[in-house]
Amino acid sequence: MTQQTLFADILLPLPLPGYFTYRVPAELNSSMQTGIRVVVPFGPRKVYSGLVRKIHHTPPQKFQAKYILSVLDETPLVFEKQFEFWEWIADYYMSTPGEVMNTALPPALKLASETRISINPDFDQDFQNLNEKEYLIAEALEIQKTLSISEVSKITGLQKVFPLIGNLMEKKVVLLKEELENPYRQKLEKFVRLSAYFDEEEKLKEAFDEVEKRAPKQMEVLMAYIRLSKRYVSDVREVPAREITALVKNASSAIDALAKKGVLEIYKNKVSRFDHSEKDAAAIDFNGYQQRALEEIRKSWEEKDVVLLHGVTSSGKTEIYIDLIREAIEKGEQVLYLLPEIALTTQIIRRIQRHFGDKAGVYHSRFNEMERTEVWNNLALGGIESLKTNIRYQLVVGPRSALFLPWKNPGLIIVDEEHESSFKQHDPAPRYHARDAAIWLANSFGAKVLLGSATPSVESYFNARSGKFGLVELNKRYGGMQLPEILVADIKKESRQKSMKSHLSSLLFKHIEEALENQKQVILFQNRRGFSPRMECNQCNYIPNCTQCDVSMVYHKHINKMKCHYCGYAIKPHNQCPSCGSADITLKGFGTEKIEEELPLLFPDASIKRMDLDTTRAKNAYTNIIQDFEEKRIDILVGTQMVSKGLDFENVSVVGILSADNMLSFPDFRAHERAFQMMAQVSGRAGRKNDRGKVIIQAFDPWHTIIRQVIDNNYEEMYKNQILERRNFLYPPFYRLVLITLMHTDPKMVNNAADALAREIRKSFPEKLVLGPEYPMISRIRAQYLKNIIVKIDRNAGILQ
Numbered sequence: 001m002t003q004q005t006l007f008a009d010i011l012l013p014l015p016l017p018g019y020f021t022y023r024v025p026a027e028l029n030s031s032m033q034t035g036i037r038v039v040v041p042f043g044p045r046k047v048y049s050g051l052v053r054k055i056h057h058t059p060p061q062k063f064q065a066k067y068i069l070s071v072l073d074e075t076p077l078v079f080e081k082q083f084e085f086w087e088w089i090a091d092y093y094m095s096t097p098g099e100v101m102n103t104a105l106p107p108a109l110k111l112a113s114e115t116r117i118s119i120n121p122d123f124d125q126d127f128q129n130l131n132e133k134e135y136l137i138a139e140a141l142e143i144q145k146t147l148s149i150s151e152v153s154k155i156t157g158l159q160k161v162f163p164l165i166g167n168l169m170e171k172k173v174v175l176l177k178e179e180l181e182n183p184y185r186q187k188l189e190k191f192v193r194l195s196a197y198f199d200e201e202e203k204l205k206e207a208f209d210e211v212e213k214r215a216p217k218q219m220e221v222l223m224a225y226i227r228l229s230k231r232y233v234s235d236v237r238e239v240p241a242r243e244i245t246a247l248v249k250n251a252s253s254a255i256d257a258l259a260k261k262g263v264l265e266i267y268k269n270k271v272s273r274f275d276h277s278e279k280d281a282a283a284i285d286f287n288g289y290q291q292r293a294l295e296e297i298r299k300s301w302e303e304k305d306v307v308l309l310h311g312v313t314s315s316g317k318t319e320i321y322i323d324l325i326r327e328a329i330e331k332g333e334q335v336l337y338l339l340p341e342i343a344l345t346t347q348i349i350r351r352i353q354r355h356f357g358d359k360a361g362v363y364h365s366r367f368n369e370m371e372r373t374e375v376w377n378n379l380a381l382g383g384i385e386s387l388k389t390n391i392r393y394q395l396v397v398g399p400r401s402a403l404f405l406p407w408k409n410p411g412l413i414i415v416d417e418e419h420e421s422s423f424k425q426h427d428p429a430p431r432y433h434a435r436d437a438a439i440w441l442a443n444s445f446g447a448k449v450l451l452g453s454a455t456p457s458v459e460s461y462f463n464a465r466s467g468k469f470g471l472v473e474l475n476k477r478y479g480g481m482q483l484p485e486i487l488v489a490d491i492k493k494e495s496r497q498k499s500m501k502s503h504l505s506s507l508l509f510k511h512i513e514e515a516l517e518n519q520k521q522v523i524l525f526q527n528r529r530g531f532s533p534r535m536e537c538n539q540c541n542y543i544p545n546c547t548q549c550d551v552s553m554v555y556h557k558h559i560n561k562m563k564c565h566y567c568g569y570a571i572k573p574h575n576q577c578p579s580c581g582s583a584d585i586t587l588k589g590f591g592t593e594k595i596e597e598e599l600p601l602l603f604p605d606a607s608i609k610r611m612d613l614d615t616t617r618a619k620n621a622y623t624n625i626i627q628d629f630e631e632k633r634i635d636i637l638v639g640t641q642m643v644s645k646g647l648d649f650e651n652v653s654v655v656g657i658l659s660a661d662n663m664l665s666f667p668d669f670r671a672h673e674r675a676f677q678m679m680a681q682v683s684g685r686a687g688r689k690n691d692r693g694k695v696i697i698q699a700f701d702p703w704h705t706i707i708r709q710v711i712d713n714n715y716e717e718m719y720k721n722q723i724l725e726r727r728n729f730l731y732p733p734f735y736r737l738v739l740i741t742l743m744h745t746d747p748k749m750v751n752n753a754a755d756a757l758a759r760e761i762r763k764s765f766p767e768k769l770v771l772g773p774e775y776p777m778i779s780r781i782r783a784q785y786l787k788n789i790i791v792k793i794d795r796n797a798g799i800l801q
Contacts, residue, residue: 006032007059008068010040010050011083013102013110015095015429019053023065035076035083037109039069045176049111051078051101077109077380082406085441095430103430104404106372117165118146120175129171133164138173188268190241192225192255195265207263217254224248225264241266284319293474294320297450300470306439306449308418308464311474312713313454313684314481314648318348320474321414322355324450325395329359333411333447334379335395336402338434340420346623347648348416349397361393363402380406400425400434403441410447413438418451418460419677435460454684455677455715458670458722459733484655484686484693486711488702502598503590508656508696509602512636516606520653520691521629522636523643524595525682527663529612530554531594532587535562535573542579544571550780556614557593567782595638595658603636611639644681653693655686660699664706667777669731672706676718679710730768735792742773743784754787761791769793 006024022040024032037049049072059065086100102110119141127135136156141147144155153161168174198204211218224247228239245251258264286294293309297320300307311317321337328335339348352360363375378393396402400423415423415435423434435451442449451460451469464471477483489505501509515522534552536543544553546564553562553571561570576583596610609615609625616622622642628634632651637643663675679697687693699707709718727734742757744750754773762770771790779786 004057005059007056007065008032008038008052009054009056010038010068011053011101012040012042012048012050012098013105014042014048014098015102016098017096019097020050021060021065022068023059024055025067028068028071031071031074033076034080035078036074037072037077037111039072039111041066041069049109053083072111075381077376078406079380079408081444082404084444085437086404088440089430089432089437093430093432099429100404103401103425103428106376107369108373109376116146116148117141117152117174117176120172123173130168130173133158134168134171134173137161137164137168141174191238191267191269192241192244193229193238193265193267194225195262198263207261211258211263215254215257217248217250218258220248221251221254221258222263224251238269284323286319286323287316287476287478289474289476290316290320290478293472294323296472297324297470300472301448304468304470305443305447306451306463306468307470307472308456308460309450309452309472309474310456310461310464310715311452311454312477312483313681314477315454315474316478317416317452317454317474318351319478321416321450321452322352324412325352325356325414328412329356329394331411332409333394334407334409336405336407336410336413336438337395337397338402338413338415338423338438339397339399340417340422341399346626352395352397356395359393360395360397363396363398363405365399365401376405379408382408400432400437403434403437407441407445410442410445412448412450413442414450414452416452417681419453419455419457421674455680458673458719458726461719462723462733482687482692483713484683484695486683486695486697488707488711489696489698490700490702491698492700501602503595503658504602504656505696505698508654508698511654511694511696512603512656515654516603516635518653521632521634521649521651522654522656523649523652523682523685524599524636524638524656524658525640525643526590526592526595526638526658527640527678528589528591528659529593529614529640530563530565530591531557531597533589533591534587536586536588537577537580537582538584538586539582540577540580542577544574544578548781548783549778551778554591555587557597558614566778590658592638592640599636599638606635607633608636608638609634611637611642613640616642641678643685644678649685652685653687653691655682655693655695657682657695657697660697660704660707661701664701664704669726669729673718673722676706676710676715679707680713680715683710730792732795734795735769736795738791738793740789740791741776742787742789745783745785747785750785750787754789758789761789765791 005026006029007021008024009019010022011019020040020042022038032052032055034052034055036052038052040048040050042048047069082104086097086104089095089100090097117137119138127138130138133156136158137152140152140155144151147155149161149165152158152165158164165174165176169176194204198207208219208222211222221244224244225239228243228247241252241255244255248254255264255266259266293311297307297309309317309320311320325335325337337348337352349360349362361375361378363372365372367375375393375396379396382392396405415438418435425432425434435457439449441447453460456464460469463469487507489507491500491505494500494505499506504512512522532555534543535555544562545551546553546567546569548569549564549566551564551566553569554565555562555573559570560573562573563570574585577585592610592612593614596608599606599608609628611622611625616625625634625637629637629649657679660675660679663678664671666674668674683695685693686695697707697710701707705721706718709715726732731737740757742750742754744753751773758770758773769792771792773787773789776786776788
């Protein structure tokens with residue numbers, strides 16, 4: 001019987017619409033499955049790994065299908081529900097399935113070929129017709145045999161190598177070849193065991209007798225092995241060599257000596273990259289308010305799939321999450337616990353793992369690509385059989401990227417701090433919102449969603465108030481704790497009276513002094529990193545701007561450079577004004593770095609640390625700062641919005657918000673909502689356990705409506721004000737916004753294109769629903785000029801209509 005020809009629609013990680021049809025070689029027919037990775041050629045030379053979306057018998061009509069080159073997986077890594085989710089993301093957020101795939105998969109699962117260059121074996125070694133630069137490349141290839149394009153540039157010191165390689169190809173000096181490399185490698189660890197001969201008791205006793213007399217260090221190692229392997233207690237366990245070296249000083253040479261004698265065998269095993277933890281948390285003791293909230297959530301889920309838990313800071317929301325997670329896991333369901341960013345995960349992960357041990361996994365971008373791939377494989381393959389510890393995660397904690405993991409049966413998705421703007425991805429495409437995407441994903445599996453926040457987004461609270469979501473309120477802090485006392489310092493008045501202590505008002509200075517005297521801790525919040533946001537000439541008012549972006553350069557003192565926070569361009573600070581030559585140059589404004597430098601002058605005995613993007617770039621830097629603060633090795637913590645993110649420090653008695661006005665004057669319709677959320681969240685860090693904390697807000701306008709609402713903890717009034725404005729001016733949640741950004745290196749081209757596009761859009765939409773074109777606040781980024789058009793669409797209309 002003739003074997004039928006198979007074709008497969010392949011999804012590639014490229015920003016191109018649709019899928020690409022390839023022919024399946026007959027020998028691979030039996031290996032074809034939806035969701036596995038295959039290697040395919042693309043274009044004249046490139047090779048990619050793609051995902052099989054569909055297998056069928058229909059050849060393409062307009063072109064001859066290329067053959068699939070090979071199969072990479074035995075079992076699927078992506079399932080039907082994931083493909084449907086990706087397609088919804090691409091459709092709703094106006095991107096392509098390839099862009100979604102690129103966002104979703106860990107880097108180690110996306111393979112793309114690298115161009116390798118080598119000398120053409122038919123080349124006659126006549127270098128006479130090569131110029132000097134071409135000869136340099138040919139000489140490097142003669143020595144190295146094969147090089148990548150980046151290696152050619154590095155070895156030869158040449159910047160523009162592509163034209164030169166093109167010339168060498170025309171002269172038939174070199175050949176180009178595409179090579180595909182799989183970067184994922186399973187981790188191998190060294191283990192130790194008794195050899196078969198010495199596994200018998202008599203022989204083992206002989207070995208002990210010999211080393212006891214002649215080699216005491218080897219005796220220590222053998223004893224350590226026996227203890228760690230639990231040989232005489234239970235089933236013998238495998239012993240990693242690192243456990244022996246941790247117990248016995250300088251054990252490595254003794255292990256090698258015992259291996260040479262044939263007493264021990266050294267071998268390697270595949271292991272997980274993650275440390276595994278045991279459960280050690282006591283049962284949660286709920287108060288009456290929490291118990292009532294739990295019951296209301298369960299009851300709401302009988303009618304609604306999504307429930308909003310609106311609980312004040314420190315009301316015990318996390319304990320409620322943990323109980324609901326426990327219920328889902330006991331039913332055999334998976335749980336996704338979404339946090340807005342990595343910064344939030346440290347404390348919560350510890351609490352989660354104390355309750356759920358190895359059933360809980362963590363997934364985020366600070367992990368290297370091997371670690372992320374292991375989490376993916378764990379969920380896709382139901383545990384990793386090839387590893388010595390076959391643990392299957394039922395709960396994963398992570399930021400928005402965890403949505404794309406290969407879920408099989410999620411029963412609950414928790415979106416903690418659902419109001420946070422970092423749930424929205426801005427670049428690159430797809431520009432999705434994780435909260436909304438989580439609701440769609442849960443709905444596709446028939447799972448429940450719990451949104452939690454002390455300061456919900458206006459959109460979510462509107463959905464809850466209008467009956468689309470369930471609403472549960474938790475208005476009391478846990479354990480009888482009081483909300484902090486919030487005071488406002490009028491820094492305009494204090495500046496006039498010259499009572500400021502550097503950038504601290506006398507009110508804040510006094511409370512910091514009292515806190516330190518009582519051995520309490522302080523958090524100072526300034527939502528601007530760097531030392532100073534700009535440098536200015538006092539004679540001609542010249543301000544150094546980035547050469548690529550329309551923004552001033554921020555001075556960072558620890559590296560003595562002015563940096564652009566948009567493109568990364570950096571220069572040394574000027575000693576003289578480039579415009580007028582004056583040396584009268586002043587740093588204006590202040591960031592976290594400047595506060596960190598000034599505080600030791602005001603509080604010389606205090607231990608001070610800064611927490612912002614600059615100090616937490618390293619993998620464990622954030623965790624180390626949090627641990628030091630928890631263990632009271634830091635007295636004053638200065639930070640950006642990282643310090644507002646749901647952290648629980650029982651010894652903090654004072655929180656200072658150094659510049660509230662900056663948050664209130666941002667040109668965005670959500671500015672006041674976000675300012676309220678930020679100030680309320682930062683305030684929640686004070687007085688978390690026994691004492692009522694103090695929060696001091698410094699502002700030039702102490703009577704601003706939002707500041708008064710924060711002082712009164714009046715979320716409801718803030719919501720009513722914002723919802724009225726948005727109803728009147730046609731903003732979310734009543735209308736959806738589509739932001740269209742045009743960019744080009746030629747400003748005239750951008751202007752003409754934006755005007756033409758706006759005219760076309762206005763033919764289909766009423767004038768009041770189209771805003772722009774307008775320059776955004778930063779109108780040039782990375783040498784690209786920008787113009788925005790905003791289109792408002794009724795919330796009941798489909799966006800693609």
